[in-house]
Amino acid sequence: MTTEEQIKALRDELEQHNYNYYVLDNPTISDYEFDQKLKELQQLEEKHPEFFDENSPTHRVGGGLTKNFETVVHERRMYSLDNSYSKEDVIDWEGRIRRALGDVPVEYTCELKFDGASISITYENGKLKQAVTRGDGFQGDNVTTNIKTIRSVPLRLKGDYPEKFEIRGEIILPLAGFEKMNQELIEIGLPPYANPRNTASGSLKLQDSSEVSKRPLDCLLYFVLADRLPFKTHFEGLEAARRWGFKVPKEAAIAKNIDEVFEFLDYWDTHRHHLPYETDGVVIKVNNLHYQEELGYTAKAPRWAIAYKFKAEQVSTRLNSISYQVGRTGAITPVANLEPVQLAGTVVKRASLHNADQIEKLDIRIGDEVFVEKGGEIIPKIIAVDLSKRPQNAQPVKYLSNCPECDTELIRVAGEAQHYCPNFYGCPPQIIGRIQHYISRKAMDIEGLGGETVALLYNNGLVQNYADLYDLTVDQVIPLERMAQKSAENLVNGIEKSKEIPFERVLYALGIRYVGETVAKKLAKHYKSIEALRQASLMDLILVDEIGERIAQSVVAFFENGENSLIVERLKNYGVQLETVERVNPNATNKLEGKTFVVSGVFEHFSRDGIKIAIEDNGGKIGSSISAKTDFVVAGENMGPAKLEKATKLGVKILSETEFQKMLE
Incomplete structure (x- = not known):
């Protein structure tokens, strides 16, 4: 046997033993024997670097240092899940599924929903290529x-896997491992x-990475994604992933109907x-x-999935005091300070009281x-007393009348539950909060600048x-607490790099009240520039799809404020x-202009x-559902019967894939 063949044979054998131990929970050799074989492989690899393989079992012990984790854009967005807390919620969800799909059997x-850190791992040609956290x-x-x-986590796969997939x-951290670490x-x-x-x-x-390797982390996989998958159901995907070498939880089951779901x-x-690990519900x-x-997706979650949360744990403890927090919009949130108590795996000291009405x-x-x-x-949260x-001497709570930070008298707008501090430009938590929102990950994502540093920058004048950030110099920043030359340079460079962030995220970063991520995207797509948005009237804004009067009023008020306009100019x-x-496509045309399509x-x-x-690219508009405004449905194989019925009823023209291609030609 050549040295190369010997190395390959050892790698294959160690991977199989690793799979037996960590995935099947059925070891076939002792830990000592495994360690001896691993040591033998390490020695051979050191002597013969020409046979290097980044996915060798020897690399599981870590040793690589990562000072700054590279930000990677997900090829396919990682959505959140809508939550349900009762069987009635699940029944309502199933009703929406049936209305959307029509009269078809649905299983x-x-x-189980695991309480861990979400991860997306990409494999190419059977080898682990990249692993990325969920992020935003x-x-x-x-x-x-x-x-x-x-x-x-398998470094190399076995069986008949796709060429590239996520x-x-x-x-997760199993409970036994967690307890051992704490001990x-x-x-x-x-x-x-x-x-x-x-x-x-945090791990x-x-x-x-050598420190990570010492922690008893585990990885439970549950969702395969690729352009073309070799199976037709999600459950088949779980079984295939298990065959390829992944640790797929065996508790998953098929339910033929909603009654079996409830069972x-x-x-x-x-x-x-x-169970040996934490779970807080069922997906x-x-x-x-x-x-x-x-079924597709809403702005935040897939329509075809829902998380059912088990009933929350409850404990009793003493309320010691109530304090008040000021948010970046000036909203006041009362906070209950509690006698520390263990609840669902964590020590709870504080709980939100929401507003004066709740108290x-x-x-x-x-x-x-x-x-x-x-x-x-x-x-x-506090649910009862x-x-x-x-x-005997307990007195009713008298709600705060003045801001706890700047002493400005609080206001409460008719129809709203919360009190507000109106000192928008003079109340420190509001100023700091707006800048912290501006630099946050979903907004400008400024590397090297965190919430605590923002407070230091403000407190040091x-x-x-947030416009002042762009005037900062390394010399100004270095004297700050816990700041050195390199970290000061990273901060200033991170601020400079934020100038590349696209308009829709800048618009969200401005912190206009009621303008969240989704609304910012819609406004950016519609108006295309801050100038066009600034010139829009209240009625113009209300006419934009899904922009209501409350949002429109807030946008108009933001730009009517002279200080905001000055900041935007800066x-x-x-x-x-x-x-x-x-995005420029050289082959783009306007031949589909004014037409709305639904794809199914x-x-x-x-x-x-x-x-x-x-x-x-050819000027058309995508509709999320078929309506009287839909001009064409582009229909592929297995078009949903509910959509077919609705299109036929409304007289919407249905195009095949070939007819659509001819339309483009």
């Missing part, structure tokens, strides 16, 4: 070096980690407590992949024993608004992108997205 895949769904951090240290799942910390006098989920997420961002929910609501998905395509409704008083739960097991334990002078840079079915020569791009 579902039920999977559009882009995440490249954590490939760290992911390779997780033993249950697989998504959760990086080791306690023994050396260090504070323990708060919960498995945050510890798993992915450790700079030293799955009831079973795991009880039995989840016996229910339409099993048929073609139906998934037909009055609960009749909550200082010193009360209160019941706390985590809404969806994420955000702590134990009146039997109320102190270096910035009063941003323009600094070179920030305040107009849309159009599976196509032979185009992908669905490819057809949509072709429509928009």
Whole structure:
């Protein structure tokens, strides 16, 4: 056997033993024997670097350092899931599915929802190519070096896998491993980690991959994506992924109808407590992949899936005091300061009280024993007061009348639940909050600049608004606490690089009230520049698709303010992108101008997205659903019966893929 063959044989053998141990939980050799074989492979690789392979089992021990994690745009967006908290919510969801698909049998895949850090891993030719965190769904951090240290993630696949595909799942920390890590910390006098989920997420961002390799992380996969998949249902995809070498949770099951879905929910609501890792619910998905395509997505989530959250845990504790926080819009949020208590794996010290109406409704008083739960097991909230334990001298809460930061008298707009501090340009938390929003990941994503640094810049008189960031110099920044030459340079360079951020995200970054990510995209697409948006009247804005009066009033008020207009002018002078840079297609025409299309079915020569791009490049508009305004439906194989029925009823012309191509020609 040649040296190359010996190295390859050892790699194959070690990968199989690794799979047996970490995926099948069925080891066939001892740890000592495994370590000896790994050592033998390491020695051979060191002597023969010409046979280097980045996916060798020897690379699982880590050693690579990552100082700055590269930001990577997801090839396919990582959506969130809509949540449900009752069976009624699930029934409503199923009703929407049936109305959209028509009279067809629909089965579902039920999977446990794992409480971990979402990851998307790309494989090419059977080898791990790249691993990226969820981030904001559009882009995440490249954590490939760290992911390779997780033993249950295959570096090389087996079987008949696609040439290139993505697989998504959760990086988790099993409860036993988490407890062991905490025990080791306690023994050396260090504070323990708060919960498995945050510890798993934080592990992915450790700079030293050898430290990541020491943590007992696991990876559970549940979703395969590719241009053309060799199966027709989601469940078949799970089974295929398992054959290729991935750790796919065996608890997943097919439900033929909604009653079988509820049986799955009831079973795991009880039995989840016996699992070796945390789960906070069940994800229910339409099993048929073609139906998934037909149903599509909302702005935030797939229509074909929903997360059912198990009932939240509840505990009781004492309310010690109420403090008040000021948000970037001036909104006041009362916060309950509690006697620390363990709840759903974390220590809870604070809970939101939302507004004055909520305090009055609960009749909550200082010193009360209160019941706390985590809404969806994420955000702590007070749900009730134990009146039997109320102190005799407890007085009703008198809500704050003046801002806790600048002492300005609070206002409350008719019809709104919250109080506001109107001192928009003089209240420190509002100023700092707006700048922190401007630099945030979904907005300008300024590398090297975090929320604490923004507060330092403001408190040292270096910035009063987000336009001031572009005047900062390295010499001004270096004297700040915990700031050195390199970090100061990174901060200034990050601010300079933010000038490349596209207009829709800049518009979101401006912090116009009620203008979130989705609204900012719609306004940017419609008006294409800040100047056109600034000139728009209230009625012009209301006429824009999905822009209501409240949003329109807020946009008009923002630009009517002289200080805002001055800031926008400064941003323009600094070179920030305040107009849309159009994607130029040299073959684009206007032959489809004024026509609205709906795309449905599976196509032979185009992908669905490819057809949509072709429509928009030639002046057409994409509709999300068939209506009287739809001019054409481009229909592929397996067009949904509900869409076919609606198109026929409304007399909308249906084009085949060939007819659509001829229309373009």
